[in-house]
Amino acid sequence: MATEVFEKNNVTLAAAPPGIEGPGFFATSLDKVIGIARANSIWPLPFATSCCGIEFMATMAAHYDMGRFGAERLSFSPRQADLLMVMGTIAKKMGPILKQVYIQMAEPRWVLSMGACASSGGIFDTYSVLQGIDRIIPVDVYVPVVLHAPNRCWMAL
Amino acid sequence: MEEQEVLTQVEAKLRENFGDNIISAEMMRDFSVFTIKRDKIVEVIKFLYDEPEMEFRFLTDLCGVHFPDNKGQELGVIYHLHNMFKNWRIRLRIFFSVDDAVVPTLTTVFSAANWMERETYDFFGIVFKGHPNMRRILNVDDMIGFPMRKEFPLEDQNREDKNDAMFGR
Numbered sequence: 001m002a003t004e005v006f007e008k009n010n011v012t013l014a015a016a017p018p019g020i021e022g023p024g025f026f027a028t029s030l031d032k033v034i035g036i037a038r039a040n041s042i043w044p045l046p047f048a049t050s051c052c053g054i055e056f057m058a059t060m061a062a063h064y065d066m067g068r069f070g071a072e073r074l075s076f077s078p079r080q081a082d083l084l085m086v087m088g089t090i091a092k093k094m095g096p097i098l099k100q101v102y103i104q105m106a107e108p109r110w111v112l113s114m115g116a117c118a119s120s121g122g123i124f125d126t127y128s129v130l131q132g133i134d135r136i137i138p139v140d141v142y143v144p145v146v147l148h149a150p151n152r153c154w155m156a157l
Numbered sequence: 158m159e160e161q162e163v164l165t166q167v168e169a170k171l172r173e174n175f176g177d178n179i180i181s182a183e184m185m186r187d188f189s190v191f192t193i194k195r196d197k198i199v200e201v202i203k204f205l206y207d208e209p210e211m212e213f214r215f216l217t218d219l220c221g222v223h224f225p226d227n228k229g230q231e232l233g234v235i236y237h238l239h240n241m242f243k244n245w246r247i248r249l250r251i252f253f254s255v256d257d258a259v260v261p262t263l264t265t266v267f268s269a270a271n272w273m274e275r276e277t278y279d280f281f282g283i284v285f286k287g288h289p290n291m292r293r294i295l296n297v298d299d300m301i302g303f304p305m306r307k308e309f310p311l312e313d314q315n316r317e318d319k320n321d322a323m324f325g326r
Binding site (some may be wrong): 092093121125126127128129131 | 295296297304309310311312313315316319
């Protein structure tokens with residue numbers, strides 16, 4: 001019954017890792033379990049500065065739901081977040097602050113640079129805008145912005 | 158006309174009390190504009206604040222300007238004052254050379270001038286003597302150069318990938 005629902009709506013379950021299965025239990029190695037958790041429920045830290053932050057809010061909302069990816073639990077504390085989502089224009093004055101937030105995150109951590117401004121300064125090639133956050137922190141995924149369907153970004157992570 | 162009346166009344170008061178320190182008084186479109194000598198500007202504004210018939214108690218704006226073509230008078234500071242009781246607006250200007258960019262601070266008269274003067278320092282390099290906290294406000298603290306001067310380049314100079322031919326340089 002459940003499988004019919006899944007097939008009709010194009011939903012796939014995450015594949016189970018190799019392990020020993022029995023009635024009521026499933027045994028596998030710890031790092032595999034942690035791996036599933038990390039891949040399928042990433043908790044983001046929305047570092048929303050500009051318009052891309054609004055797009056992020058839209059993605060969180062009901063229409064393009066971010067709960068599909070297990071990422072509906074946001075944390076504004078870097079200690080508790082997996083993914084630093086930098087959304088919006090970062091000014092040069094903001095640079096050291098962003099770096100500090102990144103340093104405070106615990107491993108494993110990823111960085112998603114959303115939008116043209118965060119990726120490369122965008123249309124703002126000027127004295128006050130940092131021309132891309134990859135000048136100060138390592139970035140894993142760049143998203144050139146459209147109204148969101150960032151499923152590919154999470155899966156890439 | 159209301160604006161003309163503003164100009165005549167304020168000019169009369171200022172000339173009566175400050176004489177030669179008022180370099181010019183004119184009407185620019187619909188605004189009364191007075192050019193004052195730099196050293197007297199705080200006294201003039203204080204006078205306009207205190208005088209019962211003037212009562213310009215609101216500082217609308219304090220900003221800098223840079224005209225590199227006016228040799229000897231390249232930098233300027235523009236003050237916009239507003240009399241809320243009669244709805245009169247005037248503009249006061251002072252001009253000085255870029256080599257001697259020091260102006261007395263207006264923070265003793267208007268507290269709002271504090272951040273406005275910091276911004277003017279940040280973008281034009283005009284130092285306000287007597288300011289309690291004369292440092293940059295919007296740009297990074299250790300920045301070299303003053304962005305709003307005409308010779309400062311608009312674009313970030315550290316980009317390696319922008320092709321000069323395509324960007325008209």
